[in-house]
Amino acid sequence: MSKDLRIKSRHLSEDAIRVPNRAMLRAVGFTDEDFKKPMIGVASTWSEVTPCNIHIDKLAVKAKEGVREAGGAGMIFNTITVSDGISMGTSGMRYSLPSRDVIADSIETVVGAENLDAYVAIGGCDKNMPGCLIAMARSEVPSIFVYGGTIKPGKLDGKDIDIVSAFEGVGQYNKGDIGREDLHKIECNACPGAGSCGGMYTANTMASAIEALGMSLPGSSSNPAESEFKMDDCYKAGEAVLKLLEAGIYPKDIMTKPAFENAITLVMALGGSTNAILHLLAIANAMEVDVTLEDFGRIQKKVPHIADLKPSGKYVMQDLHEAGGVPGVMKLLLEKGYLNGDCLTVTGKTLAENLEDLEGLLPDQDVIVPVEKPLRHDGPLVVLKGNLAPDGAVAKVSGLKVTNLTGPAKVFDSEEDATAAVMEGEITAGDVIVIRYEGPKGGPGMPEMLSLSGILVGKGLGETVALLTDGRFSGGTHGLVVGHIAPEAQTGGPIALLKTGDLITVDSEKRELTMHVEEAELAERRAKWTAPQQRLRGVLGKYARTVSCSSKGAVTDLPEPAKEHVKL
Structure with a gap:
């Protein structure tokens, strides 16, 4: 049924078959006039379990106001969110x-189920943002994403701190560099209010990528959570989604291969989270756009890193907002030939048209360095391959002085065991910590290792110890870390065959991840290996049974390969 016919059959009051539907809607406030309007959803991720989303109820109401003023009938509905920072470790x-x-x-x-004609989705934490975009790709109705916005930086002794300061503080406390009272001060001041983690961590990375993808209004990704700018973002999104519906512009018209390339380019320029690779692969899969790890590797080689942002830099997202925001960065990248300006966006205009009237970055700002004098001449998110990761792995090398290391493996089958070894002083400079059975199936759920990586940095081992896993790292992680090793241990990937003492080379310059073990020895180990048994039910059980490899985005809805028809 065409979209026009669906609107007609649902909303015209003389259509008798829809009387029961309308009776239900009258109970939530619909009137005769509302039944003549497009029904527009506002997907809210409001929750009290995390500061990232604590304010989104008010933002959803503002988006609904914009829908109403533009001539739509708005309906707010909720979905879940979880807090990575609270569940970490x-x-x-x-x-x-x-x-x-x-x-x-x-x-x-x-x-x-509700046959919504279009919707606005508002997200404010690491996983609900790509979750919203995956839904948009599948729903096939006009839609716009609004980022809930970044948190303000915390203040302690005149310096900016954030949630990563708390994780690193644990390592400093364990080492004896700070006392329990100092650690408590960090805890009490790191998160001053509503909004997502303040550095170029996963939330701000994904918000920026979504804006570059064309799925949010200009400025949405860098406007702070607690600001009039953010309220205005939501109101305007409510208005704009009606224009998309009227113009017949759908996510498939916006989320094209060149648009994904723009998103990858911006992530590289900003020095974003490794999680962006996982999430952009997943969104592309839902959109049925061919994006692979090779695309990230190709773009990484040509895009400079120009943002001096945490975790490896000095500034936070609030500073970038004040310096001209993500639109200012994109305008610079477009002028220098790094972005495709012809891509359509949710404004109904192209990326180039959106940026044309904007002022760009402030002339005296130093959050974004000149393209001619970058922090790195290529992107800091590096795809590694080798006999330890035949299907790929991901490293973030921004700010690193040491980009390669060969050392003996210290192998652990869980993050908990590895953390205990670090805290007890069993890890020394030159070691390569390997944490396996933490992949999408093995974890299950591919947990992040910010807690451990933060402790390593706090103990002064961030540059002298490598940390490898088939799990993930937070956007707040920095140091010589490699995640997303594929195939994972649970499916029999080479990482499952490692033993403590095996030599491993991590080389981000050559993009290699190698274990120095003879093939005959590996074959012997493989013959003796069996996958650990998992007795899982519920969400984690369903996830472990259906999830794909991390190199494909760890998605749960990969299309089944076409079966060849055999004539009988």
Whole structure:
């Protein structure tokens, strides 16, 4: 049924077959006039479990106001969110990545079941943002994403601090560099209010990528959470989604291969989170656009890193907002030939048209360095391959002085065991910590390792120890870390065959990840290896059974390969 016919059959009051539907809607406030309007959803990720989303209820109401003023009938509905920062270092982190798919599934379900004509989605934490975009790709109705916005930096002794300061503080306390009272001060001042983690961590990375992808209004990704700018973002999104509906512009018209290339380019220029690779692969899969790890590797080689942002730099997203925001960065990249300006966006205009009237970055700012004098001449998110990661792995090398290391493996089958070894002083400079059975299936849920990586930095081992895993790292992670090793241990990837003492080379310049073990020895180990048994039910059980390899985005809905028809 065409979209026009669906609107007609649902909303015209003389259509008798729809009387029961309308009776239900009258109970939530619809009038005769509302039934003549497009029904527009506002997908809210409001929750009290995290500061990232604590304010989104008010933002959703503002978006609904914009819908109403533009002539639509708005309906707010909710989905879940979980807090990575709160679950980090606990068994709860296994639910983080699966929550992305639960969020996508739930939004798609409401949009489909209620026959919504278009919707605005508002997200404010690591997994609900890609979850919203995956839903948009599947829902096939006009839609716009609004970022809930970044948190203000915390202040302690005249310096900016944030949630990563708290994780690194644990390592400093364990080393004896700070006392318990100092650690408590960090805890009490790191997160001053509403909004997502302030550096170029996963939330701000994904918000920026979504704006470059064309799925949010200009400026949405860098406007702070607690600001009139953010309220205005939501109101305007409510208005703009009606224009998309009227113009017949759908996500498939916006999220094209060149648009994904723009998103990858911006992530590289900003020095974003490794999680962006996982999430952009997943969104592209939902959109049925051919994006692979090779695209990230290709773009990484030509895009300079120009943002002096945490975790490896000095500034936070609030500073970037004040310097001209993400639109200012994109205008610079467009002028220098790094972006495709012809891509359509949710404004109904092209990326180049959106940026044409903007002023760009402030002349005296130093958050973004000149393209001619970059922090790195290529992107800091590097795809590695080798006999330890035949299907790829991902490293973030921004700010690193040491970009390669060969050392003996210290192998652990869980993050908890590895953390205990670090805290007890069993890890020394030159070691290569390997944490396996933490991949999408093995974790299950591919947990992040910010807690451990933060402790290593706090103990002064961030540059002298490598940390490898088939799990993930937070956007707040820095140091010589490699994640997303594929195939993962649970499926029999080479990482499952490692033993403590094996020599490993991590070389981000040559983009190699190698274990120095003879093939005959590996074959002997493989013959003796069996996958650990998993007795899982519920969300994690379903996830472990359906999730794909991290090199494909750790998605739960990969299309089945076409079966060849055999004549009988």
